[in-house]
Amino acid sequence: MHDLAHYATFxxxxxxxxxxxxxxxxxxxxxxxxxxxxxxxxxxRVRVITNTVFPGAYEYDLALIExxxxxxxxxxxxRIQQLADTLNFEASQTKTVERNGIKLPSGLWEYxxxxxxxxxxxxxxxxxxxxxxxxxQLAKYYLLTDRPDIPGLPxxxxxxxxxxxxxxxxxxxxxxxxxxxxxxRETLGNIAARVLIVDVPPVxxxxxxxxxxxxREVMVNERFKLSDILPPEYFFGSRFxxxxxxxxxxxxxxxxxxxxxxxxxxxxxxAIRPGxxxxxxxxxRRSRSFSHSIADDFTFSYLISHPE
Amino acid sequence: xFETFFNECYSKRNPNARLFHELLESTSRVVNLVEYKDxxxxxxxxxxxxxxxxxxxxxxxxxxxxxxxxxxxxxxxxIGIPDNLIYKKGKLSEEEFQALTTHxxxxxxxxxxxxxxxxxxxxxxxxxxxxxxxxxxxGLTMDETPMLAQVVSLCDAxxxxxxxxxxxxxxxxxxxxxxxxxxxxxxxLVRPLIDLxxxxxxxxxxxxxxxxxxxxxxxxxRDVIEQLRENYVGIIVNFLLTLLEAKHKDSALHSKRVARxxxxxxxxxxxxxQELQALVIAGNLHxxxxxxxxxxxxxxxxxxxxxxxxxxxxxxxYASTILKPLSGFxxxxxxxxxxxxxxxxxxxxxGLxxxxxxxxxxxLHLCDLADALIHLKPVPEHRATDKVRYVIEDGFxxxxxxDLSRFFEADASEPEDAGDSx
Numbered sequence: 001m002h003d004l005a006h007y008a009t010f011x012x013x014x015x016x017x018x019x020x021x022x023x024x025x026x027x028x029x030x031x032x033x034x035x036x037x038x039x040x041x042x043x044x045r046v047r048v049i050t051n052t053v054f055p056g057a058y059e060y061d062l063a064l065i066e067x068x069x070x071x072x073x074x075x076x077x078x079r080i081q082q083l084a085d086t087l088n089f090e091a092s093q094t095k096t097v098e099r100n101g102i103k104l105p106s107g108l109w110e111y112x113x114x115x116x117x118x119x120x121x122x123x124x125x126x127x128x129x130x131x132x133x134x135x136x137q138l139a140k141y142y143l144l145t146d147r148p149d150i151p152g153l154p155x156x157x158x159x160x161x162x163x164x165x166x167x168x169x170x171x172x173x174x175x176x177x178x179x180x181x182x183x184x185r186e187t188l189g190n191i192a193a194r195v196l197i198v199d200v201p202p203v204x205x206x207x208x209x210x211x212x213x214x215x216r217e218v219m220v221n222e223r224f225k226l227s228d229i230l231p232p233e234y235f236f237g238s239r240f241x242x243x244x245x246x247x248x249x250x251x252x253x254x255x256x257x258x259x260x261x262x263x264x265x266x267x268x269x270x271a272i273r274p275g276x277x278x279x280x281x282x283x284x285r286r287s288r289s290f291s292h293s294i295a296d297d298f299t300f301s302y303l304i305s306h307p308e
Numbered sequence: 309x310f311e312t313f314f315n316e317c318y319s320k321r322n323p324n325a326r327l328f329h330e331l332l333e334s335t336s337r338v339v340n341l342v343e344y345k346d347x348x349x350x351x352x353x354x355x356x357x358x359x360x361x362x363x364x365x366x367x368x369x370x371x372x373x374x375x376x377x378x379x380x381x382x383x384x385x386x387i388g389i390p391d392n393l394i395y396k397k398g399k400l401s402e403e404e405f406q407a408l409t410t411h412x413x414x415x416x417x418x419x420x421x422x423x424x425x426x427x428x429x430x431x432x433x434x435x436x437x438x439x440x441x442x443x444x445x446x447g448l449t450m451d452e453t454p455m456l457a458q459v460v461s462l463c464d465a466x467x468x469x470x471x472x473x474x475x476x477x478x479x480x481x482x483x484x485x486x487x488x489x490x491x492x493x494x495x496x497l498v499r500p501l502i503d504l505x506x507x508x509x510x511x512x513x514x515x516x517x518x519x520x521x522x523x524x525x526x527x528x529x530r531d532v533i534e535q536l537r538e539n540y541v542g543i544i545v546n547f548l549l550t551l552l553e554a555k556h557k558d559s560a561l562h563s564k565r566v567a568r569x570x571x572x573x574x575x576x577x578x579x580x581x582q583e584l585q586a587l588v589i590a591g592n593l594h595x596x597x598x599x600x601x602x603x604x605x606x607x608x609x610x611x612x613x614x615x616x617x618x619x620x621x622x623x624x625x626y627a628s629t630i631l632k633p634l635s636g637f638x639x640x641x642x643x644x645x646x647x648x649x650x651x652x653x654x655x656x657x658x659g660l661x662x663x664x665x666x667x668x669x670x671x672l673h674l675c676d677l678a679d680a681l682i683h684l685k686p687v688p689e690h691r692a693t694d695k696v697r698y699v700i701e702d703g704f705x706x707x708x709x710x711d712l713s714r715f716f717e718a719d720a721s722e723p724e725d726a727g728d729s730x
């Protein structure tokens with residue numbers, strides 16, 4: 001698996017490019033929904049349109065990007081807390097159970113089942129997405145504090161803390177943002193946007209997810225399988241047999257976005273950068289490359305491309 | 309840029325000047341002025357960062373120095389946030405919180421003016437990222453945030469826990485750290501920090517010899533010193549001007565215009581190249597002391613009351629405090645310190661009179677006032693240069709050195725905002 005830093009995006013570094021645009025539409029195409037769209041929503045007065053392929057990632061976008069109104073009520077919050085108080089466990093004294101590569105306290109799995117039975121879960125897709133986001137926060141917490149020298153919080157306390165976080169998980173930018181899952185080419189071609197942001201995955205595709213992202217998917221669907229979601233040569237993040245096939249697929253896909261003026265492509269793999277530039281040239285676009293050193297062994301790079 | 313000045317004041321007069329230490333000391337004084345609550349928060353965070361980084365196995369002196377500087381300057385971006393927001397009690401609105409979060413990016417911008425601190429600048433950007441991904445500005449999760457930035461974040465939070473007022477008890481500090489391990493902090497860093505507190509090493513503001521060694525090593529690093537020597541004065545002027553710009557943009561623009569006016573007047577007076585450059589530097593930095601004055605005073609519409617006026621009068625001394633550690637900046641420091649002294653002895657801070665006031669300070673005083681009159685807000689008719697000329701000419705002999713009258717051109721200060729004067 002790639003180093004975690006190879007999944008990370010550092011949108012601050014291209015924020016100067018986005019500062020030119022106000023009250024316009026920005027399309028983000030990525031496989032692993034994450035911090036980029038949230039950063040843009042928080043910091044720019046633009047309408048954010050996201051697309052991802054994973055169910056968990058889509059729920060994340062729904063809760064944090066598209067949702068601008070639907071909040072958990074005090075009754076919901078109380079019920080969720082009551083449930084945690086009932087199923088409370090001490091993190092250091094509970095046994096852990098592994099499901100789909102994610103090892104969590106057995107009590108948390110039980111809590112997840114109970115939470116999914118609450119009426120709030122079925123109220124609206126936004127409520128469900130917010131609950132999934134909440135469960136993911138809890139899962140991340142117990143996943144990350146699996147260390148003997150730092151005992152984790154009991155469930156009821158962790159829930160109390162994270163309920164404060166999900167009371168209002170999103171930050172409104174007063175725009176009508178949208179989250180898509182597996183956006184089709186026609187819809188993409190019809191979106192009037194000024195900026196397209198693409199998180200370019202490796203040619204070999206994603207073979208496995210880092211644990212914290214795997215946990216997000218497992219919280220939504222316990223039987224989640226990466227290969228089911230991303231068959232070969234299907235979408236960003238799929239495995240491609242050769243660089244040529246990869247660029248050909250991307251060229252065809254991006255040709256539906258030619259009406260979008262500025263493309264910002266995050267290309268972490270330096271080896272494919274020349275191929276990307278050539279592919280952009282074939283689409284009659286000129287591009288410039290930017291790199292920022294993040295750590296000794298990691299540089300964050302992106303291309304900005306405009307029509308010739 | 310400012311080569312003659314550097315050659316005369318450093319290469320010839322102070323060839324052994326410890327450039328990195330001068331920069332450090334000056335920066336440290338800026339930080340203490342900006343934190344005008346005198347809490348020494350940044351000093352403590354800097355030392356804790358250095359010690360924690362060492363404890364978790366980082367031994368490279370350059371990296372340790374960067375993390376020290378990141379700790380020292382981590383909140384420098386707060387200079388660009390209104391005081392009423394930083395010290396607001398109670399809950400912040402969404403917009404207020406949003407404004408507050410920009411301090412990390414402002415801090416990064418300021419620190420990146422010093423090329424040898426480029427790594428520290430990035431650590432400053434990320435010092436509010438949380439381990440669970442709910443931090444800002446980028447919302448990085450776990451190891452996506454570089455480890456050194458996690459160190460700065462933890463030490464910053466720890467110092468905030470530690471000085472949590474009357475309700476903060478030492479026996480509770482560890483509990484708070486453990487409570488937020490895995491939420492806000494990297495759990496693997498928490499135990500080493502607790503160990504540091506138990507060893508009594510997490511409450512210092514004074515560097516130990518071991519800490520000093522890290523900074524001394526920087527002084528011996530050839531590439532660092534070469535980078536500094538290349539444009540030392542320019543770096544310092546840029547750094548301080550960016551700081552002033554973040555604090556009070558009008559003052560920074562005014563400073564750049566005054567520097568231009570000083571340059572023209574110095575040329576008319578046929579000052580030596582070194583004096584001329586010193587004058588331009590002083591023009592750029594004469595109001596840097598305003599970083600220690602609250603914005604509520606700097607931006608107050610109308611007249612200041614006595615107490616506020618006394619506070620504003622401290623800015624030359626504050627500026628001098630910042631410039632004092634810079635051994636080659638003696639002349640500049642003098643000009644800046646005395647740039648509000650009047651020819652008739654009624655000025656401040658010391659009430660010097662006539663030729664007791666250094667020449668550069670006299671020129672600076674004249675240019676400062678001329679520019680302030682021309683760009684006075686909100687009275688547009690004062691912009692008329694003949695009116696300014698009248699006011700200024702009336703002041704020769706009382707406010708200003710009468711000998712300077714023949715070199716002064718009121719229309720030399722352009723009414724439009726001057727660009728970069730460097």
